[in-house]
């Protein structure tokens with residue numbers, strides 16, 4: 001119902017770049033790429049402030065690293081539809097929780113939230129423990145004091161972990177005989193990350209027309225992944241039905257190690273919406289979403305965190321002291337959920353790394369209805385329906401108004417969770433109704449891997465510094481370079 005003139009008047013209270021007739025500020029977005037995105041956004045933010053209106057063609061974008069504004073968007077129960085940029089992932093993830101909206105999202109969120117219950121996470125800690133041991137073992141080849149990139153090691157560990165917990169199936173990403181599925185997940189993630197940051201490659205049509213061979217490859221990869229998850233679901237459903245027929249109390253048995261352990265998939269198989277169970281295709285969308293969201297983000301988080309630790313020897317020493325105190329030095333003892341709960345300083349280290357390098361640096365919404373807000377500087381106003389809102393998590397986290405000396409790595413900031421500013425100034429997992437369902441899962445997984453790696457190896461400040469780039473999730477253009485040396489056994 002908004003006419004162009006009305007839309008302009010509605011946001012006239014906000015600053016923004018000069019907009020040419022018809023094209024608007026196209027010049028500002030057309031040559032954005034993963035490498036220059038963060039620098040440019042920072043520069044624009046200094047020039048014009050944290051909250052801006054940007055017209056591109058007839059699209060109205062509100063870019064905001066303004067805590068007051070973002071709090072109202074994130075906390076809203078109404079403005080939950082994702083920005084269209086996420087559509088790049090659509091052919092792989094379908095209507096999974098990350099991309100869906102409306103009733104589908106609401107119903108699935110209700111089913112999925114309890115899958116991350118404490119008692120289920122506790123079983124996953126066993127998977128974290130065993131897969132982290134494997135990661136530590138694989139790092140041995142690099143513990144020679146020479147520079148290397150830790151990213152591939154962490155990525156495969158994260159993939160193994162999410163596959164085993166989400167599907168109850170091993171994909172052996174960390175072993176030599178990795179499955180085609182695991183390879184397809186990593187290749188497809190990289191391909192989509194590349195498309196994500198290009199203004200025109202986000203469109204499926206333009207991508208197909210300009211890169212037909214890559215489109216074909218993308219289709220092959222998606223086919224491989226869908227075939228695999230579909231088969232896992234089918235087998236798991238058969239087992240479940242078989243067990244239910246014989247009336248077993250604990251219906252599912254994990255084929256690995258003979259332990260009874262639920263997978264996220266099992267919860268989905270047993271769930272129903274409006275009295276009907278979820279169809280295999282719907283379940284597949286959720287499993288695929290976990291596989292993507294659950295490995296790419298944690299890989300980014302862990303890689304940046306390890307890099308920060310390697311550059312801050314005092315932090316590392318303090319971590320080691322806590323780890324040895326809580327876990328001891330006996331490598332054969334399994335680390336439990338309770339142990340992880342006691343690693344308070346490690347938790348602060350993770351939080352600080354997520355502050356400086358949030359794996360999801362920005363989140364976007366597309367307004368379906370008008371968004372009314374009030375702001376201490378811009379007053380009470382409305383952003384018209386149809387507008388796009390891009391919220392810079394990384395901008396808020398690195399703003400000195402929210403965190404003094406924002407570039408300093410200071411885990412102590414988080415020690416006594418006192419905060420002078422709004423809790424919405426620190427949102428690595430987003431906030432409000434569409435926050436991350438996997439937050440607890442991710443924190444436990446990270447604690448386990450970091451604690452085991454730091455207990456075994458000293459991380460050395462070798463190689464180039466990280467250079468953050470936005471590739472769906474935050475990555476580093478220079479990799480995550482460091483050295484490692486085995487610690488003498490205490």
Ligand code: HEM
Nearest residue numbers: 097098293294297298301359360363429430436437438442
């Ligand atoms: C350090 C690791 C992680 C970070 C920083 C992170 C961050 C986020 C953020 C910021 C969002 C909101 C995205 C948006 O609004 O566009 C989100 C959503 C989501 N995350 Fe995570 N995440 C992490 C790990 C995980 C893991 C391990 C899982 C699954 C096991 C997971 C599953 C999801 C799902 C399903 C959503 C969509 C929720 C919804 O829209 O209702 N995440 N995550």
